[in-house]
Amino acid sequence: MTAPSDDLEFLLSRAADPDVSAEERARIAEAARRDAQAAKSVRGYERLGAILRAFRAIPKDLDVGNLAAGTSRRVAEAQGAPDAAPGDMKLDALLARSVRPLPPMDWHAFRSRVSDAVHAEEGPQIVRRGGHVRRWLLRAAVPLAAAAAVMLMVRTPRTSLVQVDVGYPAIERPVISVRFEQPGTRGVVSISFDRTASPAGIDEEQADAGVAIATGTRRIDAPEPLDVALLF
């Protein structure tokens, strides 16, 4: 018995799919009839399919009606909210539950480390724009030597609403988030600053920073507005 080829394995993996054609079904049956290993593979995929369908299935008694009422209420609130912008999200609610605040940061040391890492790969391309919001788009490789994921988050004490250039007006606390996940992956670091924030706790050179987000997980091939919501 030999392992099925990739083409055959692909076919066998579809044995229990609802959209498998009659012709494919016949080929699967023929392969299983002629080769015990193929037959075993089919049974394995069928069993896997059954397990996957049951995997994390929502409880049947989940009160979806109550949930829908809550959702409707939030939608109604969103409709009535002043200056609501497309794509606005209650980021703070999500962030508060998913990320722990970072202890005080040595921003000089941090910037130095990022800078060194960037320069070690290739020279950064810097794009600056005028107006209230400046954007640095650093196209560079983002190496990560030590950790599989590093996520740093700083929330400053200021609670005034901040209008960032990406159209999300209601980030109650300015946020700085840096995340590198894929060692050796080429990526982009994109940072947005807003002069209206001036949060405490950030070194003087970044005194006009309101929101700074950098990610190594999404490649941005051209300067474009950051979709803040999609970074989390």
Place this chain on the structure above:
Amino acid sequence: MEPEVHEDESALEDAEAVRLSISGDTSAFDRLIEKYQRRAVSVAYRLLGNLDDAQEVSQEAFVRAFRSLQSLQEPKRFSAWLIRIVSNLSLNFRRARRPHLSLSLEDDGGGTISDRLADGGRRERSGLEIAESEELREILEAAVDTLPEPQRLALVLFAMEQMPQKEVAAIMECSVEMVKWNVFQARKNLKARLADYLEET
């Protein structure tokens, strides 16, 4: 052909509900919520593994969808668009939680879950008992969660949620062939990792 007729009717209803919602009729959007709430929560739950988070993300997805309705270029494809929002939010929400996942992978008494994944989950098992066992659930959780995101999403939408490949392709904004490839790679990956559990007893 009948299912396609139903799909068309459903899509037309969605388009009308979108139109009414944009014109200010929030009850029309309530109908969309009722229609797709379970699917949204289900997808989010399969991706996140936590029902509370899934409900939170689903609600956010609906709010986000409502606020962006005017940017929806094909109102008939509301459902695919909504599930794309749910998927994106879920994956991004999960990325933010990843450090916690790393801890749970290491916190495992009789050999780490990662070890068990590496050796194909070799443990004593007996048929369906294993399929429902805590051990398999843990191993499957870890195996699914470590799949590359496109594979995981394709697997959730197609193999778990049983959505048509064409719809999955619309949600993932890729070709049907790419969906098939991702599902296959995910299945092959899981089959190898869960080899012992998938054998007949």
